Amino acid sequence: MSASWADVADSEKAASRAKPAYVPPHLRNRQSEPVAHLPQNDRGGYGGQPSRWAPGGGVGGGGGYRNDVGRPGQGYGGRGSGGWNNRGGGWDREVNPFGDDADLEPAVLENTGINFDAYEDIPVETSGGDVPPPVNTFADIDLGEALNLNIRRCKYVRPTPVQRNAIPILLAERDLMACAQTGSGKTAAFCFPIISGIMRDQHLQRPRGSRTVYPLAVILSPTRELASQIHDEAKKFAYQTGVKVVVAYGGTPINQQLRELERGVDILVATPGRLNDLLERARVSMQMIKFLALDEADRMLDMGFEPQIRKIVEQMDMPPRGMRQTMLFSATFPSEIQRLAADFLSNYIFLAVGRVGSSTDLIAQRVEYVHEADKKSHLMDLLHAQRETQDKQSLTLVFVETKRSADALENWLCMNEFPATSIHGDRTQQEREVALRSFKTGRTPILVATDVAARGLDIPHVAHVVNFDLPNDIDDYVHRIGRTGRAGKSGIATAFFNEKNAQLARQLAELMQEANQEVPEWLTRYASRASFGGGKKRGGGRFGGRDFRREGSFGSGGGRGNDYYGGGGYGGGGYSGAPSGGGYGGAPSGGYGGGVTSAWD
DNA sequence: AAAAAAC
Numbered sequence: 057m058s059a060s061w062a063d064v065a066d067s068e069k070a071a072s073r074a075k076p077a078y079v080p081p082h083l084r085n086r087q088s089e090p091v092a093h094l095p096q097n098d099r100g101g102y103g104g105q106p107s108r109w110a111p112g113g114g115v116g117g118g119g120g121y122r123n124d125v126g127r128p129g130q131g132y133g134g135r136g137s138g139g140w141n142n143r144g145g146g147w148d149r150e151v152n153p154f155g156d157d158a159d160l161e162p163a164v165l166e167n168t169g170i171n172f173d174a175y176e177d178i179p180v181e182t183s184g185g186d187v188p189p190p191v192n193t194f195a196d197i198d199l200g201e202a203l204n205l206n207i208r209r210c211k212y213v214r215p216t217p218v219q220r221n222a223i224p225i226l227l228a229e230r231d232l233m234a235c236a237q238t239g240s241g242k243t244a245a246f247c248f249p250i251i252s253g254i255m256r257d258q259h260l261q262r263p264r265g266s267r268t269v270y271p272l273a274v275i276l277s278p279t280r281e282l283a284s285q286i287h288d289e290a291k292k293f294a295y296q297t298g299v300k301v302v303v304a305y306g307g308t309p310i311n312q313q314l315r316e317l318e319r320g321v322d323i324l325v326a327t328p329g330r331l332n333d334l335l336e337r338a339r340v341s342m343q344m345i346k347f348l349a350l351d352e353a354d355r356m357l358d359m360g361f362e363p364q365i366r367k368i369v370e371q372m373d374m375p376p377r378g379m380r381q382t383m384l385f386s387a388t389f390p391s392e393i394q395r396l397a398a399d400f401l402s403n404y405i406f407l408a409v410g411r412v413g414s415s416t417d418l419i420a421q422r423v424e425y426v427h428e429a430d431k432k433s434h435l436m437d438l439l440h441a442q443r444e445t446q447d448k449q450s451l452t453l454v455f456v457e458t459k460r461s462a463d464a465l466e467n468w469l470c471m472n473e474f475p476a477t478s479i480h481g482d483r484t485q486q487e488r489e490v491a492l493r494s495f496k497t498g499r500t501p502i503l504v505a506t507d508v509a510a511r512g513l514d515i516p517h518v519a520h521v522v523n524f525d526l527p528n529d530i531d532d533y534v535h536r537i538g539r540t541g542r543a544g545k546s547g548i549a550t551a552f553f554n555e556k557n558a559q560l561a562r563q564l565a566e567l568m569q570e571a572n573q574e575v576p577e578w579l580t581r582y583a584s585r586a587s588f589g590g591g592k593k594r595g596g597g598r599f600g601g602r603d604f605r606r607e608g609s610f611g612s613g614g615g616r617g618n619d620y621y622g623g624g625g626y627g628g629g630g631y632s633g634a635p636s637g638g639g640y641g642g643a644p645s646g647g648y649g650g651g652v653t654s655a656w657d
Numbered sequence: 658a659a660a661a662a663a664c
Contacts, residue, residue: 278661306663329662336663360661458659481661507660528659 153292154209178217183603184405188224191215197223199252202297207248210292216241217409222383223248231404232383233353233397235601238538239514240409242385243289246275246349251290253347253381254299254322260344268338269317271302271324273347276365278355280305280327280485281492282512286351287325299323306330307485314339323347328356328364335372342374346381348400352511353384354393354531362396369400378402387538388531391604398605406603418541419521419549421573423564426552431524432468438550439474439502442520450519451495454504455536457525465524466504476502479509510536518542523551530563558582 180190191197194207194215215223218236225232226249236242250273262270275290277283287303294301300320304313305327313330317339324331324340334340348369350356356365374380382400389397398404426434435454442452456462459480469476477491477500488508495503496515503509504524510532518540527533533551540547551564561582568575 280662310664327662329664331663333663355661358661360659364662510660532660 150296153288153295179410180217180221181408181602182221182405183606184230185403187405188228188230190220191224192220197227197248199223199248200255200297202255202295203248203252203293206293206295206297209295212244216245218242218407219245219248221407221409222246225405225407226250226381226383227252229381231377231381231401233389233394233401233404233406233603234383234385235389235406235408236385236387237410238387238535239542240387242351243286244293246351246383246385247286247290247293250275250323250347250349251294251297251299255297257346258298262344267318268341269321270341270344271321272344273323273349274331274342274345275323275325275349275351276331276356276368277325277327278352278361278511279508279513280307281479281488281508282351283325283327284489285512285514290323290325294323301325304330304334306333307488310334328361328368331368332364335368342368342372345374348374348380348382350382350384350400351386352535353386353397354389355386355511357393357396386601388534389601390531391607394601394604406605408601408603417571418545419537419547419571421537421549421551421568421571423551423553423568423576423579425554425576425578427554428556431552432465434552435465435469435522435524436472436474438520438522439469449498449517451498451501451503451515451517452520452522453495453509453515453518453539454502454522454524455510455527456504456506457527459506461525462504462506469502469504474502475500476504478504480506481508507532507536509539513539514542515539516542519547521547521549523549526551526553526557526560526564528560530560530567533560533564534567553579553582558585561585 192214194204194212197215199207218234218240222232222234222236222245226246234242234245236245254272257272260272275286277286283303283305287301290301299322301323302313302316302321303325304317306329310330310333313334317324317334326334331340335342350365355361368374377400382402382404384397384401424434439452442450454465454476456465459482462478462480463482466476466478477494479488479491479495483491491500491503492509492513492515494500498517507527510527512535521537521540523533523536527536537547537549540549553561553564557564561579562584565575565579565583568579
């Protein structure tokens with residue numbers, strides 16, 4: 057069904073030999089792409105097989121039934137089963153988001169090939185008063201029966217480091233600012249406590265009678281695709297808990313979302329613009345908000361977003377900090393942004409946590425000097441080489457600077473018989489979702505993207521991230537390369553560097569050095585030359601950041617805290633790098649054996 | 658200067 061890269065390339069090569077007809081990319085995508093409303097599961101690992109799983113709790117299952125909220129890529133195949141949702145639509149059938157539930161056998165929960173010892177080496181730093189201690193297993197946490205069952209259905213065996221630390225903090229009703237590596241299981245880390253907390257508060261009566269709805273939790277995301285992904289995840293975690301999760305974002309008709317909201321909402325996942333719209337229309341009120349979560353929090357508070365977020369959090373009807381629980385998550389958290397974020401938080405705990413084989417160990421980073429004019433041919437060389445060596449599943453994500461150049465590069469790749477598609481903010485939402493699905497399924501194993509795809513998106517099988525144009529911000533680089541090397545798999549990141557990127561040289565060289573990557577000699581020269589620019593102070597590659605409240609105590613007022621980078625002075629002790637096998641050697645060195653789904657996000 | 662996010 058999904059053609060592999062090599063297959064597509066070969067067949068297209070053959071076709072073009074016979075008849076060199078160029079098909080523009082936008083038409084190409086339409087040809088055999090399923091229509092928008094056709095339910096199709098594009099999330100790897102959760103299978104599209106209709107399930108005949110019957111809920112163990114004795115809640116009746118429905119007949120053959122498919123629910124489709126009307127967004128492409130949304131519908132899960134599966135048999136609906138009645139939930140006991142007692143708010144706004146208890147009659148609703150809840151789709152089983154677990155395509156395949158075959159094994160809830162104890163055997164699955166053991167012998168998973170996970171190197172548990174490696175968990176002991178995770179560097180963790182917390183600050184703030186009275187930090188609740190971490191837990192070692194999900195069983196150590198009282199999340200409730202229904203949620204525990206869903207965790208098992210997700211085949212999460214043990215909590216990831218960020219979950220081990222963040223969940224107890226959040227269950228203790230503390231505010232949290234959390235820095236954790238890309239792909240480290242952040243979504244579950246904030247979803248579990250939210251769902252659990254809402255289940256406990258289910259007696260809460262909310263105003264009725266008007267068309268206004270009163271969610272108890274709101275989760276904000278900087279992009280629509282990430283909001284959609286969080287929604288999908290949250291629905292799995294909330295299955296049969298009676299907690300209703302709804303998503304709202306722009307680029308798609310609002311009426312469907314309004315109808316969905318009217319049927320009841322506990323957790324609203326949203327992008328800022330659409331949420332503001334809903335608030336202004338008084339279709340959503342935040343009076344009852346108990347939980348506020350910002351994913352990719354540093355992005356949510358950067359110059360473009362800050363006013364919108366401030367409006368939502370401070371100028372509408374949201375309870376003030378201290379009267380709600382606020383949680384901010386990101387892989388990067390520059391101190392300027394932490395300073396802004398502190399406005400939203402009350403007596404919060406700062407948490408910075410690494411992971412088993414941090415992404416920097418699992419991602420082989422390369423930098424190549426490529427003049428602007430040579431980039432395309434250089435990319436082609438890479439793709440040709442990769443076509444020879446990589447397996448057919450593997451995907452390549454190519455980042456460019458502008459929407460225009462994304463279109464141009466996609467077009468150029470297609471003309472040169474490379475099956476590519478693109479995603480950026482000038483494409484319609486439908487085009488964006490089609491492109492993403494086409495990439496995920498391997499139909500077009502090359503995706504050209506702007507930074508819209510840089511953060512949070514979990515795309516299995518991305519083997520190679522190419523920074524065709526490097527970003528100006530090193531944190532953006534961190535997020536981009538984090539699209540590969542996920543869930544314990546290794547990945548490659550290649551960057552094209554030239555004069556235009558001189559400003560980034562020093563930070564890039566430092567980042568690579570911290571990650572035990574080979575830094576080309578010419579880059580080191582660039583880095584020392586461009587040292588005046590310096591760029592911003594990074595929190596450190598291993599932790600993703602440090603609490604800005606503690607900066608003074610390290611006496612690094614003007615420069616950067618060398619002690620931070622040196623690894624000295626931290627209770628976590630020595631960081632031992634990759635858990636099994638050294639560095640990048642070809643074979644995945646992560647702690648997960650094949651087929652094991654962990655709680656990485 | 659660019660990207661993202663509402664109509």
